[in-house]
Amino acid sequence: MILSWFLLALLLIFIAVILIRAALFRAGDHKSGSFAVASDLPAYQPTEAAGRFAELIRCRTIHPEKAGEEWLPNDYSEFVRFRKLLEKFYPLVHQKMKWELVNKHSLLYHWPGQNSEQPLVLMAHYDVVPAEDELWSHSPFSGEIIEDQVWGRGSLDTKCTLFGIMEAAEALLKDGFTPKKDLYLAFGHDEETMGAGAPAIVELLKSRSIRPAMVLDEGGAIIEGVFPGIKQPIAVVGLTEKGLTDIEVMLEGSGGHASTPDRINPLAVMSKVILQLDKKPFPASMPVEVKEMFAVLGKQMPFGLRIVFANLWCFKPLLMAALPLIGREMNALCRTTCVFTIAEASKAANVIPDRVRVVANLRLAATENCDQALAYVSEQALQATSRARQAKDPLKLSVKRLYGHDASPSTSSDSAAYKKLVEVIDSVFKNVLVTPYIMLGASDSRHFCAICDQVLRFSPLKMSKEELRSIHGINERISFDQLGGVVAFYYNLVRGS
Ligand SMILES: [Zn+2]
Incomplete structure (x- = not known):
């Protein structure tokens, strides 16, 4: 009898502990309200910008697949065309930054800041995966603009981040801005085929004794409706990748x-x-x-x-x-x-x-x-x-x-880079929860772990489940608002770095 009372008391204590812990487990800054993009980009014209973006989408920058151990010969004219468009759209970037081709088609830009210590590297890739034309509602390389959306392969993965970085840099250069720290823009041409572009950039930086304080590449994004009971959009930032x-x-x-x-x-x-x-x-x-x-x-x-x-x-x-x-x-x-x-x-x-x-x-x-x-x-x-x-x-x-x-080394959520990223996300996207996560796919950023301890993976745009599925799938497209958010994000990141 005494034993059963004792067990009952233990059970009640156990339930009380569990309930009290759950009651105390609450966010201090409960995020609510609607999602919004705050942009103080000077003179950003969404329609004109989308026109430039559509031209970049029209370049069929599909890198050849590996056939056995041989790389199939490829005509790189579309890659050359893409780069010529960058020179045309971003003249100040090409005048004021030192830029070079690495491993023939990858791009490395260097924007000297007030201080060359602890540089920031912003990454993207401009190759895309192939697309089966007949399955799409609008041709994948047409760059069609329909109801404030630019259609096409690479619009989300990841010409949009390359575009955002370039638009932001051009706007800041127009303002006469000089970053506090050196900035490198590293754009691979063969990420989708696990090629040698990004590793060659890393080797080049290493040979110049450059050790970035922070590297940011594609990866997580702002997602909605994925976690049970959470209505707010969630920015998932990849601290590592599998x-x-x-x-x-x-x-x-x-x-x-x-x-x-x-x-x-x-x-x-x-x-x-x-x-x-x-x-x-x-x-x-x-x-x-x-x-x-x-x-x-x-x-x-x-x-x-x-x-x-x-x-x-x-x-x-x-x-x-x-x-x-x-x-x-x-x-x-x-x-x-x-x-x-x-x-x-x-x-x-x-x-x-x-x-x-x-x-x-x-x-x-x-x-x-x-x-x-x-x-x-x-x-x-x-x-x-x-x-x-x-x-x-x-x-x-x-x-x-x-x-x-192997899996990449993990960046600490206590690091300066992660805290900086959270701050910039909060400055651009309103009512968004930010959380660490593990990137499940592979990105070029893993190569940078050899020269940097703070490598993060995040694409600054909100994506629905359907949009996430369109990456490497069909009907990939991006809205003017999403594009504007991407540009605003890089603008705030660079301005505050
Ligand atoms: Zn990608």
Whole structure:
């Protein structure tokens, strides 16, 4: 009897602690009100600016894909045309800054400030991914302007940030502005194909002993309706980005005619490998960036959800287990993901393949490096194929890495660069929550981690779910308001640096 009273008392204390913690877990500066872009850009004409932007969109700056180990020959005339337009639209930038081509087509501008210590690097890339014309409502390279929107491939990824940087710099130069610190503008030409442009810029800066205090590239954006119970737009700033590796798994056997199949079919065995990795994903963990994100966003959530986020000491295991159900983004933030994207086997319906080849694309959390990921996939493949490898007519298994880079080092949310970025976001975009996060894709900025401790990934524009899907998809476009916000953001960032 005494024991049950004791247990009941413990339970009541536990519930009280959880509820009190949830009640205290509230944001001091509760953001409400409508989203707005505050711009004090002098003489910015949205229609004229959009006209310039549309001309940049019309350049088909598609970088060639790698074919085997060879780069396909490409005519770079569209890249040259793009650069000529930059010279035409931004004459002061090209007069007052030192600029050069790196690795033939990447661009590096140097704007000397009052002080060459602790420079700022603003990045973008001007290559774009291909687009299937017939699927679009307006041709992807037409640069059509319809109802205050500029249509076209690269309008969001990421000619818009390059444009914003250039418009802001030209406007500031027109005012006779000199930045306090040196500024570098680094525009890659082959980001989408993981090319050598950005690494070459990093090597060049390194050879000149330049160590930037802050690097800003594309990455997070201002998003809405993604987190439960939060109505405000949220600016997610990438403090780090996940690594990436492609792993090939191959099974080789003797094949044969489909009329007399062996009991062991290499295709069936390979499907076991795929299912095994599906059933046994990489372990989940909660990285510091996600904890910080929960600390910001959790406080804005309704009371029911705040109970969970205020008491992660108790609910974390439950949250981790429920990750795949919460959503694919949340799942990807907390673990290394592995998905098979290529499968090759027989070319004819009546031929048993003598070789089955699949490729998995893995996005690496900081918890696994490329070698550990390869070891994990190999281990699972070995387990799934053990019988087939020991059969009378055995299959031969090989697992190899085709490509790989680890997750980037993380920038602290306590850093001067992050605080500066929050300040500039607040100065331009009203009623926006700012939170750290992990960039799930890969960007050129990772190369700059070799020369800078404060690398951030953020594109200053609000994007709907549909707009996010249009990146590398169809009907990519940007509104005049979004473009104006991008320009205003870089204007305030440079002016305050
Ligand atoms: Zn991009």
